Amino acid sequence: MASKVTEGALTLLKTLPRVALNNIKDLPTTLYKKKTDRAAGRKKKGRGDKGQGARGTWDPIGYEGGQAPLILTTPVEKHYGKYAVRRQYPPISLLEVQRLIDLQRVDIKRPIDITSICNTNLYHLDVSKNHFGFNLTEEGCDVFNAKVNLEVQWVTELVIAAVERNGGTITTRYYDPQCVAALNNPKAFFEKGLPIPKCKLPPQDALEFYSNPNNRGYLADPEKVLEAREKLAQKYGYKLPDLSSDPVKSLLLMRKDPLQIFYGLEPGWIVNMADKCILKPKDEDYLRYYANVY
Amino acid sequence: MAAYTVALFRACSQCKRILKPVSAAIDKSHVSKLWSVLEGSKRLLTTAPPQSTDKIEDKSEYPVDFEISYDEFKHVLPLLPIETVPGVPNHPSYPTPSGWFPPNLELRSKQKYLVRRTKNHMLPVYPGTTHKRIEHIKTVQHYVHIKKIEGDIWALEADLRLHLQQKTGLPKIKTQVHEVGRFIRVRGMYADEVASFLFGRGM
Numbered sequence: 001m002a003s004k005v006t007e008g009a010l011t012l013l014k015t016l017p018r019v020a021l022n023n024i025k026d027l028p029t030t031l032y033k034k035k036t037d038r039a040a041g042r043k044k045k046g047r048g049d050k051g052q053g054a055r056g057t058w059d060p061i062g063y064e065g066g067q068a069p070l071i072l073t074t075p076v077e078k079h080y081g082k083y084a085v086r087r088q089y090p091p092i093s094l095l096e097v098q099r100l101i102d103l104q105r106v107d108i109k110r111p112i113d114i115t116s117i118c119n120t121n122l123y124h125l126d127v128s129k130n131h132f133g134f135n136l137t138e139e140g141c142d143v144f145n146a147k148v149n150l151e152v153q154w155v156t157e158l159v160i161a162a163v164e165r166n167g168g169t170i171t172t173r174y175y176d177p178q179c180v181a182a183l184n185n186p187k188a189f190f191e192k193g194l195p196i197p198k199c200k201l202p203p204q205d206a207l208e209f210y211s212n213p214n215n216r217g218y219l220a221d222p223e224k225v226l227e228a229r230e231k232l233a234q235k236y237g238y239k240l241p242d243l244s245s246d247p248v249k250s251l252l253l254m255r256k257d258p259l260q261i262f263y264g265l266e267p268g269w270i271v272n273m274a275d276k277c278i279l280k281p282k283d284e285d286y287l288r289y290y291a292n293v294y
Numbered sequence: 295m296a297a298y299t300v301a302l303f304r305a306c307s308q309c310k311r312i313l314k315p316v317s318a319a320i321d322k323s324h325v326s327k328l329w330s331v332l333e334g335s336k337r338l339l340t341t342a343p344p345q346s347t348d349k350i351e352d353k354s355e356y357p358v359d360f361e362i363s364y365d366e367f368k369h370v371l372p373l374l375p376i377e378t379v380p381g382v383p384n385h386p387s388y389p390t391p392s393g394w395f396p397p398n399l400e401l402r403s404k405q406k407y408l409v410r411r412t413k414n415h416m417l418p419v420y421p422g423t424t425h426k427r428i429e430h431i432k433t434v435q436h437y438v439h440i441k442k443i444e445g446d447i448w449a450l451e452a453d454l455r456l457h458l459q460q461k462t463g464l465p466k467i468k469t470q471v472h473e474v475g476r477f478i479r480v481r482g483m484y485a486d487e488v489a490s491f492l493f494g495r496g497m
Contacts, residue, residue, distance in 0.1 A: 186370075271367075280361040282360055
């Protein structure tokens with residue numbers, strides 16, 4: 001038998017009101033949905049008496065009583081037409097490249113390409129978003145002050161002039177998505193143990209851009225590129241530095257083979273990161289595949 | 295036989311899981327008996343490996359005949375990323391062509407507060423936007439976020455607000471101060487003004 005105090009407390013508890021389904025109620029801040037009478041069992045269902053309103057036979061949206069409607073008279077501008085299959089070139093400006101050089105994030109003693117920009121971990125290319133490389137934009141063309149060998153995927157005339165005025169060289173180069181993935185993160189690619197891919201030729205709609213000497217395309221005739229350099233120097237009124245007597249001539253004229261994606265490494269080779277060596281298969285069919293364009 | 299060993303191993307692994315936390319409480323001889331069973335099952339597994347591992351015998355699809363080159367690995371080294379951000383570079387004169395200059399250590403030591411540079415040697419000033427609904431109309435609100443603040447955060451906020459008021463000529467500049475998170479938010483598109491203010495104080 002419990003003491004008198006506990007028994008009293010228990011009886012008090014039994015009589016006190018408690019929270020139950022019959023006495024709870026919503027918070028004062030609760031938002032109630034407005035009650036709408038669906039008019040069940042009524043004749044006209046709240047839609048008035050007869051006519052289009054009651055029967056739901058309004059004109060279609062955009063119908064202008066017989067005259068040619070706006071949707072047909074205005075011409076269509078498909079700014080985002082075929083967006084999913086377009087090639088995307090994320091921008092990087094000349095000012096940003098200059099900042100990378102100033103802060104020693106890229107080495108100008110080597111040619112600058114996708115790999116050297118992406119290895120800074122400040123810029124990335126995503127193949128799943130149809131990224132095909134970098135578009136070098138014009139911002140900072142007046143302050144650009146570096147003598148470099150640049151390789152980008154899209155340029156304008158002014159950008160070419162800004163780079164060549166300082167004695168540098170620039171090329172535009174196409175890479176297919178598989179190569180872009182390898183160039184974006186070479187370390188991860190080598191660790192997979194796959195053979196280095198050979199680069200495909202540009203698709204038909206991009207072939208003209210990459211074989212045009214005015215764009216410094218990698219498929220253009222080198223002699224015509226030299227001509228175009230001089231023409232551009234005359235147009236913008238700067239003196240073109242002499243390439244033949246340049247101390248870093250070998251650096252500035254370094255170019256990749258159209259099938260090659262890394263300097264010094266050939267397609268078909270396999271990089272062994274564990275043993276720090278390169279494996280070169282000797283099979284004839286294998287070599288023929290990696291040496292030819294199909 | 296294989297199925298039996300797998301079943302045994304599964305049972306023993308469960309035993310191990312249960313035994314581990316309470317092993318001290320159980321009689322040691324009992325535990326050792328169970329452990330001997332476990333080891334026996336392991337031995338059984340090692341002596342009779344599953345048949346699936348025998349499938350990689352056929353290597354006809356892999357290139358067998360290849361040459362190994364150690365010299366040409368030097369072309370791979372420059373393709374690997376640098377693991378740490380290089381330190382503050384030394385230039386003959388500042389600002390550099392891209393407009394970068396290092397913090398003025400003398401000037402900034404005189405202030406009550408300090409805004410450190412990021413690991414990339416830039417100011418931690420970030421413009422951003424928030425979206426707000428006012429009566430079913432979406433509006434974009436711009437703000438500037440200043441991070442990495444040390445020292446007297448309220449003195450910085452007062453100075454910054456006064457500076458922006460003088461620059462813009464507005465009677466009121468809205469700011470938020472987070473003392474614990476050590477950041478300040480300024481309402482409006484004032485990233486450039488905030489940066490020039492901080493550069494002026496040697497940050």
